[in-house]
Every structure is written in C-alpha cells, then in structure tokens.
Amino acid sequence: MLVVQKYGGTSVGDLERIKNVARRIISYRERGDHVVVVVSAMAGETDRLISLAKTITKSPDERELDVLLTTGEQVSSALLAITLNSMYCSAISLQGHQVRIITDSTHTKARIIEVEKDRILAELQKGKVVVVSGFQGVDKNDNLTTLGRGGSDTTAVAIAAALKADVCEIYTDVDGVYTADPNVCKKARRLPSITYEEMLEMASLGAKVLQIRSVELAKRYNVPILVKSSFIDGPGTLVCKEVTKMAMEKVMISGVTFNKNEAKITISKVPDRPGIAARIFSALADSNIVVDIIVQNVGRGNKTDITYTVSREDAKKALKISERVAKEIGAEEVTLDEDIAKVSIVGSGMMSHYGIAAKMFSTLAQEGINIEAITTSEIKISCVIKEKYAELAVRALHSAFGLDKEDIEEEMTCSSSFTTQP
Amino acid sequence: MLVVQKYGGTSVGDLERIKNVARRIISYRERGDHVVVVVSAMAGETDRLISLAKTITKSPDERELDVLLTTGEQVSSALLAITLNSMYCSAISLQGHQVRIITDSTHTKARIIEVEKDRILAELQKGKVVVVSGFQGVDKNDNLTTLGRGGSDTTAVAIAAALKADVCEIYTDVDGVYTADPNVCKKARRLPSITYEEMLEMASLGAKVLQIRSVELAKRYNVPILVKSSFIDGPGTLVCKEVTKMAMEKVMISGVTFNKNEAKITISKVPDRPGIAARIFSALADSNIVVDIIVQNVGRGNKTDITYTVSREDAKKALKISERVAKEIGAEEVTLDEDIAKVSIVGSGMMSHYGIAAKMFSTLAQEGINIEAITTSEIKISCVIKEKYAELAVRALHSAFGLDKEDIEEEMTCSSSFTTQP
Numbered sequence: 001m002l003v004v005q006k007y008g009g010t011s012v013g014d015l016e017r018i019k020n021v022a023r024r025i026i027s028y029r030e031r032g033d034h035v036v037v038v039v040s041a042m043a044g045e046t047d048r049l050i051s052l053a054k055t056i057t058k059s060p061d062e063r064e065l066d067v068l069l070t071t072g073e074q075v076s077s078a079l080l081a082i083t084l085n086s087m088y089c090s091a092i093s094l095q096g097h098q099v100r101i102i103t104d105s106t107h108t109k110a111r112i113i114e115v116e117k118d119r120i121l122a123e124l125q126k127g128k129v130v131v132v133s134g135f136q137g138v139d140k141n142d143n144l145t146t147l148g149r150g151g152s153d154t155t156a157v158a159i160a161a162a163l164k165a166d167v168c169e170i171y172t173d174v175d176g177v178y179t180a181d182p183n184v185c186k187k188a189r190r191l192p193s194i195t196y197e198e199m200l201e202m203a204s205l206g207a208k209v210l211q212i213r214s215v216e217l218a219k220r221y222n223v224p225i226l227v228k229s230s231f232i233d234g235p236g237t238l239v240c241k242e243v244t245k246m247a248m249e250k251v252m253i254s255g256v257t258f259n260k261n262e263a264k265i266t267i268s269k270v271p272d273r274p275g276i277a278a279r280i281f282s283a284l285a286d287s288n289i290v291v292d293i294i295v296q297n298v299g300r301g302n303k304t305d306i307t308y309t310v311s312r313e314d315a316k317k318a319l320k321i322s323e324r325v326a327k328e329i330g331a332e333e334v335t336l337d338e339d340i341a342k343v344s345i346v347g348s349g350m351m352s353h354y355g356i357a358a359k360m361f362s363t364l365a366q367e368g369i370n371i372e373a374i375t376t377s378e379i380k381i382s383c384v385i386k387e388k389y390a391e392l393a394v395r396a397l398h399s400a401f402g403l404d405k406e407d408i409e410e411e412m413t414c415s416s417s418f419t420t421q422p
Numbered sequence: 423m424l425v426v427q428k429y430g431g432t433s434v435g436d437l438e439r440i441k442n443v444a445r446r447i448i449s450y451r452e453r454g455d456h457v458v459v460v461v462s463a464m465a466g467e468t469d470r471l472i473s474l475a476k477t478i479t480k481s482p483d484e485r486e487l488d489v490l491l492t493t494g495e496q497v498s499s500a501l502l503a504i505t506l507n508s509m510y511c512s513a514i515s516l517q518g519h520q521v522r523i524i525t526d527s528t529h530t531k532a533r534i535i536e537v538e539k540d541r542i543l544a545e546l547q548k549g550k551v552v553v554v555s556g557f558q559g560v561d562k563n564d565n566l567t568t569l570g571r572g573g574s575d576t577t578a579v580a581i582a583a584a585l586k587a588d589v590c591e592i593y594t595d596v597d598g599v600y601t602a603d604p605n606v607c608k609k610a611r612r613l614p615s616i617t618y619e620e621m622l623e624m625a626s627l628g629a630k631v632l633q634i635r636s637v638e639l640a641k642r643y644n645v646p647i648l649v650k651s652s653f654i655d656g657p658g659t660l661v662c663k664e665v666t667k668m669a670m671e672k673v674m675i676s677g678v679t680f681n682k683n684e685a686k687i688t689i690s691k692v693p694d695r696p697g698i699a700a701r702i703f704s705a706l707a708d709s710n711i712v713v714d715i716i717v718q719n720v721g722r723g724n725k726t727d728i729t730y731t732v733s734r735e736d737a738k739k740a741l742k743i744s745e746r747v748a749k750e751i752g753a754e755e756v757t758l759d760e761d762i763a764k765v766s767i768v769g770s771g772m773m774s775h776y777g778i779a780a781k782m783f784s785t786l787a788q789e790g791i792n793i794e795a796i797t798t799s800e801i802k803i804s805c806v807i808k809e810k811y812a813e814l815a816v817r818a819l820h821s822a823f824g825l826d827k828e829d830i831e832e833e834m835t836c837s838s839s840f841t842t843q844p
Binding site for chain 1: 474478483493519
C-alpha cells in the first residue's frame with residue numbers, strides 16, 4: 001500500500017511525540033507499506049512566528065510572512081527525518097519547493113495548482129520514507145507561499161491525489177469525527193465513516209477536525225481520508241464517497257453541530273424590488289465580510305425583511321454598513337443580535353427521508369426553544385436560536401435522531417474501500 | 423555603488439537590533455546605493471537547533487541537519503525584509519535555493535560552486551533591497567546545504583564577487599581588525615587596512631573576525647571587504663589586495679596573535695629515512711585530525727625528532743595514534759605537552775625586511791620566555807612557548823614592533839579603492 005500520513009502540530013509537539021510518530025511510521029514500513037508523511041509546525045510555533053512579525057508591524061508584508069512561517073514546518077520535517085534515520089529507518093525531508101507543490105501567488109492563503117510527483121516517487125523507490133513539510137508551496141516565480149490555517153491537511157490530500165495513494169491518514173488530537181461535540185453531548189459517538197458532503201457540512205458548521213479545502217480536494221479526486229488519533233489507537237473515521245449504511249436505515253443524519261460565533265442582523269421593511277439584496281450584500285463583500293446564513297421572508301405588501309448572520313468579530317462593522325445601505329434604500333430599521341447560536345443537523349440520509357425538518361423543529365419546540373431563522377441545504381438543516389439553548393438543542397436533537405451511543409450498532413463500511421495500487 | 427552588507431548573529435539578535443540594521447540599509451538607499459544584505463541566524467539560534475537535533479541522536483543525519491539549520495537564516499531574512507517594508511523601504515528576502523547558490527553536496531560544510539546573479543539583479547532593478555539568507559545553498563539535486571560555521575561571510579563575498587559589487591561590508595561585534603587582541607594587549611590598535619594574505623594568516627591564527635574561506639574567496643576575486651561594527655560608527659578595517667603604507671615603512675608587521683588551543687606532540691629518535699613523516703601524518707589524516715605546525719629537527723646520526731601541534735580536543739587521539747606509529751617505525755619516545763601557546767607575528771612588510779625573526783626571538787628572550795618550536799611562512803612567524811607566557815609575549819612583541827597606539831599615525835589607504843560600477 002501507498003499511505004500518506006499527516007501529523008498536526010500537537011502530534012509533533014515535542015521530541016518525545018516525534019519519536020512516537022516515527023515508531024508508527026516504522027510499523028507501517030515493516031508491514032511493507034510505502035509511506036509519505038506530511039507534517040505541520042510544532043504546536044505553538046506558527047503563532048510564535050506570527051506574533052514576532054506582528055511585533056514589528058501590524059500588517060507584515062505577506063510574501064515575507066510566508067517566508068517566516070514556512071520555517072515552522074521545515075523544522076518539524078527535519079526533526080522527524082533525523083529521528084527516523086536515527087532509528088535506522090531511511091528517511092528524507094522535502095520542502096514545498098523541493099517537491100514542487102506549485103500554488104498561485106496569494107500569499108498567506110495560496111491555493112495548490114499542481115503537485116509534481118517525480119521527486120517523491122524517486123525517493124520512495126529508493127526505499128525511503130518521504131517527510132514533506134505541510135502548509136507550504138511555491139508560486140511559478142519560485143516565491144514561498146503558505147496555504148492558510150490547517151493547510152497541511154490540504155497538502156496531504158493533494159499529495160495523496162497526485163500519487164494516487166491508497167489512503168490519506170490524518171492524525172490529530174481527536175480519534176475521529178463525532179456525531180456531536182462530546183464536550184456538549186456525552187452520548188456523542190465516533191462515526192466509523194462519513195461522506196465527503198457530510199464532512200464538508202460538518203466542517204463548515206464548526207467541527208474543526210479537517211480543513212474544508214482538504215475535504216473538497218479529497219472529494220474531487222476521490223481520496224479516502226482516515227481521521228485518527230495520534231495518541232490513542234483506534235479505527236478512526238473514514239471520510240469517503242459513499243457510506244453503506246447496512247440495516248441502519250433509521251439513521252438519517254450523521255451529526256449535530258452548533259456554532260456560537262455568529263451574530264444576526266435584521267434589516268426590516270426593505271422595499272421589495274429587484275436589486276435590493278444585491279446592494280446590501282455587495283456592500284458587505286466590498287468590506288471582506290463573509291456572510292453565512294441569509295434569510296429573506298416573503299414580502300408583506302411592498303416591504304420585506306432580510307436577516308443574515310456573520311461572525312461576531314465582523315458584527316459591528318456589518319451593522320454599520322447595513323445601517324448606511326438601509327438609509328440609501330429606504331429600509332426602516334436595522335437590528336443586531338449577538339445572543340444567538342446556530343444549531344445544525346447534517347446527513348446525506350435526509351435526502352431520501354420525509355419529515356426530517358419537521359422532526360427537528362418539533363424537537364426544539366418540545367424543549368421550549370424558539371427558532372429565529374431557518375436555512376436548509378440538501379444534506380443540512382440549520383436553525384438560529386438563542387445562544388443559551390445551544391447545548392440543550394444539540395443533546396435533544398442527538399437523541400431524537402437516534403444518534404445516542406446506546407441506540408446504535410457500531411461499524412459501517414465504506415464502499416470506496418482500500419485497494420492496493422496496481 | 424553596489425554594496426553587499428553582511429550582518430552576523432549578534433547584529434540581528436533581536437527585533438530592536440534588526441530595526442537598527444534596517445535604518446543603516448535605508449541610509450545607504452537614500453544616498454542612492456543598491457544594497458544586497460546577507461544575514462546570519464539570530465544569535466544563539468543555530469546552537470539551539472543543533473542541540474535539538476543532538477537530543478535526538480549524537481550523530482544526526484547531515485542532510486537533515488542542514489534542512490534544520492537553514493531555517494535560522496530564513497527567519498532572520500524574513501524578519502529583516504518585514505522590517506524594511508514596514509519602514510517603506512521595498513525589500514525582498516531570497517533563500518539560497520531561490521538565489522541559486524549552488525554548492526557541492528558536502529552537507530554541513532559545503533563549498534560554493536556558483537552563485538547565479540539573475541534573480542538578485544532583477545530584484546535590484548525593481549529598486550528593492552535584496553535580503554539573502556547566509557550560510558546556505560543547494561546542491562545540483564536541489565538538496566539544502568550549509569557552508570559551516572561563519573559561512574555567511576563566504577555567502578556575502580561570493581555574492582559580491584558574482585555581482586562585481588564595489589565593496590562587501592561585514593558588520594560584526596568588533597569595529598575592525600586589531601593589531602592584537604585588545605583584551606590581552608591594551609595598546610592594540612584597529613588596523614585601517616590589511617592585505618588578504620595578512621588577514622588569512624591572522625584568521626588562521628585565531629583572530630575570529632572573518633571566516634578564512636571568505637578571505638580566500640575575496641582574494642581570488644579581488645573583492646574589497648570592509649569589516650565594521652554593527653553597533654558603533656567608525657571607519658572599520660579594509661581588507662584588500664595591497665596596502666599603501668605611506669611613510670610607514672617602519673611598520674613591518676600588521677598584528678600579533680596567539681592561540682592557546684593547541685597541544686604539542688613530540689616523537690623522539692625517529693629513524694631518519696624517507697617515508698617516515700608520511701607514515702605519521704597519513705595516520706593522523708586518516709583519523710581526520712588537522713595538524714597545524716610541523717617541525718622536524720636536523721637529524722643526529724640516523725635519528726631525528728618530529729614535533730607537531732594539534733588542537734587540544736584532538737590531542738589524546740593524536741597521542742594514541744603517534745604511539746602506535748612510533749612502535750611500528752621504531753621511534754623511541756612520544757610526549758604530549760598541552761601546556762603551550764602559539765604566538766605569531768603577521769605582516770606582508772616582513773618580506774622585504776631583514777631581522778624580523780631575530781627581533782622576535784630576542785624580544786621573547788628579553789622577557790625570559792623560552793621558545794619550544796618555530797615555524798615561518800613568507801608573512802608570518804610563529805613560536806610555541808609555555809602557555810602562561812602567551813599574554814606577556816603578545817604585549818612585548820606588540821611594543822617591540824612599534825604597534826602600540828601612541829607609536830603610530832592613523833590612516834593608511836588601500837590601493838584597490840572603491841570605484842562605481844560602469
């Protein structure tokens with residue numbers, strides 16, 4: 001098998017942990033696998049470097065910030081390669097510019113254009129473990145770039161895709177993807193598997209196991225991702241194309257998530273004519289504000305209400321812009337509510353089931369929780385509620401949809417299974 | 423003018439010092455110079471990284487050690503570029519692999535084969551200050567390499583040579599090259615200028631201002647080096663091809679140096695026949711022991727004595743090897759003396775003067791210092807004496823050769839003067 005493994009910052013946080021990582025890699029080599037390892041910077045290192053740069057100036061030159069930040073991964077890759085070699089496992093580190101991970105030139109959040117596979121393959125053929133620095137690449141003019149927070153996940157998936165690896169294992173500090181945040185919902189279960197689409201919704205809803213872009217990439221190239229703990233042995237969660245649910249038809253959703261970092265803005269009595277929504281949201285986009293939920297109620301007469309949510313740090317700025325636009329377009333009132341949470345259920349199972357939304361709303365109603373806004377996608381339903389009800393809502397929905405530990409049998413299998421490369 | 427400036431680890435030791443460096447660079451830009459800056463790692467960083475690697479294993483893989491170490495200079499180059507840009511001075515950092523500083527593949531002590539100048543020139547033409555990471559390069563297979571301790575000096579000179587820069591300024595924590603160590607000899611003077619040959623002898627004798635290889639390189643390509651303090655303004659010391667000594671004919675030597683890190687081994691009553699010296703010194707070379715002085719006395723009968731010096735850390739090993747070889751060749755006795763110092767006078771002036779050696783020996787004799795071994799080159803005379811006399815010898819010689827502060831007028835000029843590039 002050809003396996004790509006990715007280790008996050010806590011997994012390579014000190015020399016003892018790096019040794020543990022090396023031991024696992026060696027166990028894979030001993031069973032005959034070829035291994036490419038992608039590493040993040042040691043925990044805290046990226047933040048340390050950023051704060052160093054920010055001490056100099058509030059807005060450091062982004063090209064140079066990337067030069068600074070890529071050293072974090074370079075250090076981890078060298079330390080891991082030194083450790084592997086010291087344990088008689090032949091290893092070589094490669095930086096983004098040596099692999100040639102070609103990106104665009106958007107410094108601090110570049111996107112991968114191409115991963116050249118020749119150098120990695122040449123080193124694998126020499127019997128070496130190849131340790132690649134995550135999070136980094138070079139643009140076509142050979143400038144160093146970084147991929148943004150969590151970019152090492154994307155590096156790992158991109159390499160797995162380029163090499164047509166059998167699996168991309170992501171080692172992190174949790175042992176898989178859960179049906180809900182175990183800190184909030186004691187009965188949350190680890191999902192044996194989950195589809196790319198579900199994972200995308202979970203990730204965008206705040207489950208921070210995988211970077212969204214890495215899941216999108218995995219979906220596009222059909223790379224199976226196995227999320228595992230770096231510290232505890234266990235089967236982890238397989239993220240793949242299609243999950244066979246075997247006698248589990250009652251399970252219609254995969255998880256319940258919540259997000260407390262949003263604020264809701266409502267513009268009331270907006271003239272109901274074409275182009276108005278565009279005016280509002282163009283103004284927000286011009287100020288680089290990312291809008292999450294947008295809800296427009298059916299108009300009453302020639303007036304309508306528009307509600308949207310943004311992250312709390314953007315709330316004040318969004319309010320100001322909305323007030324300005326409201327005046328221009330003749331809307332009556334703008335209100336900001338920061339006391340909200342978004343609770344969502346996710347599951348590709350819901351596509352073929354009636355009544356999921358109704359069940360969600362009635363479950364919340366039974367707990368006395370008022371719903372302030374609703375949006376839906378094919379595999380997700382989100383409700384905005386008062387912040388204080390968030391945890392209660394998660395637990396109630398988790399039970400109502402049969403996700404509690406005692407309700408469910410364990411393993412599900414993944415139809416895009418592991419096959420050895422020809 | 424096109425100026426290459428090199429800043430050592432203490433000069434970029436913290437953000438405040440980096441800001442001072444930036445201010446100096448900006449003052450050069452303001453007077454219209456083009457500036458290429460070569461930086462070392464922040465003081466202590468290289469040692470920190472080495473000790474990290476040595477915690478893992480006593481002998482870390484050297485290729486990977488280089489990957490680890492090059493991050494030190496990468497961090498400094500990024501921080502300086504960020505600082506310059508924040509002060510509205512357009513700057514770009516380039517790593518060894520981006521400049522394309524091509525070296526051989528001798529990891530941890532690689533030698534520069536070629537410096538490509540296109541990328542640097544292109545950035546200079548855009549009006550940018552180019553900040554190059556010192557100490558590092560890439561081999562022809564794109565592996566990262568380092569040039570060994572003090573390698574940033576060599577980087578700076580190599581770049582100055584490739585660009586045909588007008589001058590290579592080396593900023594360090596001393597304000598120039600001195601006639602003797604000021605800690606030992608209060609009357610030591612800063613030399614306004616010194617020839618490459620003299621500097622080479624001074625450096626090899628323990629004056630740690632410039633890395634020897636950088637001086638060799640400067641000599642080969644006739645790059646004028648100006649050694650200056652990063653902390654105090656001053657004229658510094660110019661290292662160049664030929665020093666015009668103007669009415670200074672009485673000054674025959676440029677400096678007095680000493681080295682206490684040597685040990686002396688004597689093999690007595692060695693059979694005086696061809697090939698014997700080769701046997702001894704091949705055996706030492708095979709064990710990677712660098713021999714400094716070698717003295718062979720005229721034979722008495724068919725026996726001779728051979729004395730040599732090595733660094734103290736190699737002394738015990740050298741003794742063992744010498745004892746083994748002594749037995750094989752039938753020599754009688756091997757003695758080790760660690761209680762020695764080497765005192766040397768250096769000066770291209772001595773070539774055209776008689777009696778320099780005699781004056782040195784008589785000066786030492788007047789102080790009651792016994793000479794245990796002597797070697798000479800065209801511009802240097804070294805004497806091995808008891809360690810406790812080292813400082814006394816330095817001061818006595820410094821006075822005897824008219825180097826004391828009060829004895830001498832200041833400026834000398836350099837015949838290879840600064841000219842603006844066509």
